[in-house]
Amino acid sequence: MPSTSTLNFRGARQSWARNSSLRASLLHSSSRSSSVITQPNPSPNTADEEDAISLHDKDTAFSYEKRDQLGLRGLIPPARQNLETQLLRVSNQLRSKATSLEKYVMLASLRQTNTRLFYALIMSNMQECLPLVYTPTVGEACQKFSEIYRRPEGLSISLEDKGKVASLVENWPVPAGSPRIAVITDGSRILGLGDLGWNGQGISIGKLSLYVAGAGIHPRATIPIVVDLGTNNQKYLDDPLYLGLRRKRASTEEYIEFLDEVMEALHTKYPNLIIQFEDFSTENAFLFLERYQDKYPMFNDDIQGTGSVILSGFTNAARVASKASGKPLWDQRILMAGAGSAAIGVGKQLMSFFQRQGFTEQEAKERIWTFDSKGLVTTNRGDKLPEHKVYFAREDNGDNQSKTLADAIDFVKPTCILGLSTVKGTFDETVIRKMAALNERPIIFPLSNPTDNSECTFEEAVKWTDGKVLFAAGSPFPEIEAADSPTGKKLIPGQGNNFYVFGGIGLSGALCKASRITPEMVTESALALADSLTEEERAEGRIYPNIARIREISRDVAVRCIKLANQQKVSRDGGYTASMDDEQLRNWVQGEMWLPAYDKLEA
Numbered sequence: 001m002p003s004t005s006t007l008n009f010r011g012a013r014q015s016w017a018r019n020s021s022l023r024a025s026l027l028h029s030s031s032r033s034s035s036v037i038t039q040p041n042p043s044p045n046t047a048d049e050e051d052a053i054s055l056h057d058k059d060t061a062f063s064y065e066k067r068d069q070l071g072l073r074g075l076i077p078p079a080r081q082n083l084e085t086q087l088l089r090v091s092n093q094l095r096s097k098a099t100s101l102e103k104y105v106m107l108a109s110l111r112q113t114n115t116r117l118f119y120a121l122i123m124s125n126m127q128e129c130l131p132l133v134y135t136p137t138v139g140e141a142c143q144k145f146s147e148i149y150r151r152p153e154g155l156s157i158s159l160e161d162k163g164k165v166a167s168l169v170e171n172w173p174v175p176a177g178s179p180r181i182a183v184i185t186d187g188s189r190i191l192g193l194g195d196l197g198w199n200g201q202g203i204s205i206g207k208l209s210l211y212v213a214g215a216g217i218h219p220r221a222t223i224p225i226v227v228d229l230g231t232n233n234q235k236y237l238d239d240p241l242y243l244g245l246r247r248k249r250a251s252t253e254e255y256i257e258f259l260d261e262v263m264e265a266l267h268t269k270y271p272n273l274i275i276q277f278e279d280f281s282t283e284n285a286f287l288f289l290e291r292y293q294d295k296y297p298m299f300n301d302d303i304q305g306t307g308s309v310i311l312s313g314f315t316n317a318a319r320v321a322s323k324a325s326g327k328p329l330w331d332q333r334i335l336m337a338g339a340g341s342a343a344i345g346v347g348k349q350l351m352s353f354f355q356r357q358g359f360t361e362q363e364a365k366e367r368i369w370t371f372d373s374k375g376l377v378t379t380n381r382g383d384k385l386p387e388h389k390v391y392f393a394r395e396d397n398g399d400n401q402s403k404t405l406a407d408a409i410d411f412v413k414p415t416c417i418l419g420l421s422t423v424k425g426t427f428d429e430t431v432i433r434k435m436a437a438l439n440e441r442p443i444i445f446p447l448s449n450p451t452d453n454s455e456c457t458f459e460e461a462v463k464w465t466d467g468k469v470l471f472a473a474g475s476p477f478p479e480i481e482a483a484d485s486p487t488g489k490k491l492i493p494g495q496g497n498n499f500y501v502f503g504g505i506g507l508s509g510a511l512c513k514a515s516r517i518t519p520e521m522v523t524e525s526a527l528a529l530a531d532s533l534t535e536e537e538r539a540e541g542r543i544y545p546n547i548a549r550i551r552e553i554s555r556d557v558a559v560r561c562i563k564l565a566n567q568q569k570v571s572r573d574g575g576y577t578a579s580m581d582d583e584q585l586r587n588w589v590q591g592e593m594w595l596p597a598y599d600k601l602e603a
């Protein structure tokens with residue numbers, strides 16, 4: 001093992017030091033421990049002694065006996081404090097920070113120094129912490145990732161490593177078979193912020209923090225990955241602090257060859273690893289999904305995860321809208337502002353809403369319109385459409401070439417508009433008022449992230465529809481109190497963000513050792529999410545469940561996806577999960593979810 005120069009406690013004894021090597025301490029792993037995964041489906045969550053040490057200090061929670069054993073007497077303040085007291089301290093510290101970015105930096109350093117305390121903190125207050133660890137703050141953090149960098153937290157695989165990726169993967173400090181989930185990005189389209197190059201590493205880390213907090217994946221069983229194929233962001237290329245490769249992005253051929261090597265290396269080393277593709281630019285997102293989905297257990301979060309969550313929120317919103325208008329549930333017309341990876345993914349998922357009600361594929365497709373920067377996407381508008389836009393391109397528009405969204409609304413008469421444009425203000429007053437005039441309960445989902453890119457705010461949507469809107473955004477917005485609400489009732493904005501499902505999808509794949517993440521599993525995740533809304537939540541006007549229940553939701557999504565994986569024969573757990581009834585499966589999944597406790601080692 002490397003030297004002990006990075007020890008938190010330099011004087012600690014060898015036994016402690018062994019687990020505090022550079023790699024172990026930076027990456028939350030123990031090179032000795034093999035407790036993460038053995039056969040057939042062990043709990044990775046046993047908080048044994050080694051685990052506690054490798055997941056870092058319990059600090060003042062160590063008993064005096066333990067301090068003696070580890071050579072820590074005198075290196076920790078005399079007080080013995082449990083997790084709750086430590087939580088109080090870090091919550092206060094967090095609240096004392098002035099900006100969201102400072103809070104992000106503080107939380108990241110807590111994740112690196114006391115992993116359990118970090119997760120205990122965010123799980124104890126999802127509402128406050130989620131926007132700091134994830135959207136929207138993670139967007140700013142990625143933009144400045146090279147500036148705020150302290151220490152490595154994931155794998156960086158760059159073009160410089162071509163031909164050596166397999167040996168690079170060997171450097172990841174966990175035993176073979178252990179990691180369960182990787183999130184991989186090339187940084188080329190981070191949220192709605194464009195090409196951030198290597199700085200996209202922050203999105204892999206953020207998503208995996210949610211995998212742990214929201215789906216109970218063991219922190220050590222996660223691998224955040226950035227593949228660095230250069231960047232076309234000149235600002236970074238000129239910035240001396242930028243930590244990525246200083247070159248323009250590689251050609252598509254080079255790209256494919258390199259990604260093939262990366263996927264092969266990861267899969268060979270970790271055959272059960274579920275690989276989530278995140279924030280690849282549209283063309284590459286589709287390209288790699290098509291290339292790998294029948295070969296590896298992988299999925300694309302922006303195409304499939306977002307599609308699933310919107311299908312779920314739309315289904316719940318359509319039920320409310322149909323009740324209010326007295327029109328049939330299927331009587332929906334959807335106009336999407338945007339035609340990138342998320343938009344097409346959402347469109348394709350939404351088709352299953354119509355197909356489940358008896359529509360053919362063609363009929364379902366005809367209830368969906370796309371609109372991009374050049375106007376309504378049609379086959380006769382005179383430009384060459386990229387392949388992914390062709391599917392939803394209209395042929396039935398006659399002479400109509402709506403150039404503005406307002407024109408398109410007049411033409412399409414939608415019941416629902418979805419914002420996937422990354423352009424703030426796309427849903428302006430004219431657009432929103434038109435939707436309110438057309439519909440009893442207009443469905444308006446401004447989905448672009450982070451908050452600054454949202455097509456409209458919750459307040460605007462409420463104001464311009466007199467509170468009639470059925471709303472979900474990609475990023476969080478504050479609730480509107482009864483006193484300020486045009487309806488006299490408290491209004492709660494939905495957050496149609498893929499975090500509702502990606503954790504459950506990934507968890508299902510990891511637990512049943514799925515050989516593939518099938519499109520049907522993704523659709524199942526949407527149905528499970530829609531079904532998870534309780535009567536109380538419906539009565540509160542929600543179309544998505546309260547995020548505080550994310551663990552329960554991830555469990556239920558995982559259970560449904562595992563059952564489908566068994567039916568589709570893509571699970572590879574030797575019939576282990578197929579042998580369980582529903583309740584057994586639910587309890588087993590629940591038991592597999594890691595909890596950030598100090599457990600028996602607590603003082």
Ligand SMILES: O=C([O-])CC(=O)C(=O)O
Nearest residue numbers: 135191279302449497498
């Ligand atoms: O990360 C998020 O908040 C949702 C997402 O995948 C994206 O916007 O690319």
Ligand SMILES: [Mg+2]
Nearest residue numbers: 191278279302
């Ligand atoms: Mg994304």
